[in-house]
Amino acid sequence: EPEVTQTPSHQVTQMGQEVILRCVPISNHLYFYWYRQILGQKVEFLVSFYNNEISEKSEIFDDQFSVERPDGSNFTLKIRSTKLEDSAMYFCASSWDSGNGGYTFGSGTRLTVV
Amino acid sequence: QKEVEQNSGPLSVPEGAIASLNCTYSDRVSQSFFWYRQYSGKSPELIMSIYSNGDKEDGRFTAQLNKASQYVSLLIRDSQPSDSATYLCAVWFSGGYNKLIFGAGTRLAVHP
Numbered sequence A: 001e002p003e004v005t006q007t008p009s010h011q012v013t014q015m016g017q018e019v020i021l022r023c024v025p026i027s028n029h030l031y032f033y034w035y036r037q038i039l040g041q042k043v044e045f046l047v048s049f050y051n052n053e054i055s056e057k058s059e060i061f062d063d064q065f066s067v068e069r070p071d072g073s074n075f076t077l078k079i080r081s082t083k084l085e086d087s088a089m090y091f092c093a094s095s096w097d098s099g100n101g102g103y104t105f106g107s108g109t110r111l112t113v114v
Numbered sequence B: 001q002k003e004v005e006q007n008s009g010p011l012s013v014p015e016g017a018i019a020s021l022n023c024t025y026s027d028r029v030s031q032s033f034f035w036y037r038q039y040s041g042k043s044p045e046l047i048m049s050i051y052s053n054g055d056k057e058d059g060r061f062t063a064q065l066n067k068a069s070q071y072v073s074l075l076i077r078d079s080q081p082s083d084s085a086t087y088l089c090a091v092w093f094s095g096g097y098n099k100l101i102f103g104a105g106t107r108l109a110v111h112p
Helices: none
Strands: A005-007 A010-013 A019-024 A031-037 A044-050 A053-057 A065-068 A075-079 A088-095 A109-113 B004-006 B011-014 B019-025 B032-038 B045-050 B054-058 B061-066 B071-076 B085-093 B099-102 B106-111
Touching (some): A044 A075, B045 B061, B071 B085
Parallel strands (some): A010 A109, B011 B106
Antiparallel strands (some): A019 A075, A065 A075, A088 A109, B085 B099, B085 B106
């Protein structure tokens, strides 16, 4: 069964450092997403991406965040200057349709900011 | 603000019983509704989708949707200890909002 692949599975970084989280969505999917889940809290929407541009973003997704699809397969989330409160599990997801199909999630990257 | 509400639980049921999980949502324009299962430390896994009023059955799972009441439910028949997880209700809000929003989840514990 096709799957969404995320790397690394765990990243520890110093506060103020830049991190890049990587994702390989399912190959025939057209829509790509990043979500995050702070420990013990709900899964929160960050951003959606379609046709090489951001289609929706949440209030969490401020100027410190950016997304990119640098080639035909990878989808990345960059956090420019990490803060302690950025520590969370970050999930990449993809779908073939924006709303009429469920999203397939990757296994996540646990980001720890120290 | 688009909201998806769930009782956080834990919901404790004996093995073999029916587990009933409920979800309400705040917007009438929503068209797509999903149930995800999340084991501790893992990613959400899609188990059911429902788009029209009524019931939809898939194996031991039945999703129920009532758009007039803005209510979605998931029934798990013959509950097994392996069903112990957090169940996330997710609603895709349309009409310019265009995002999948999750509830906080209901933790289900199935005891032998």
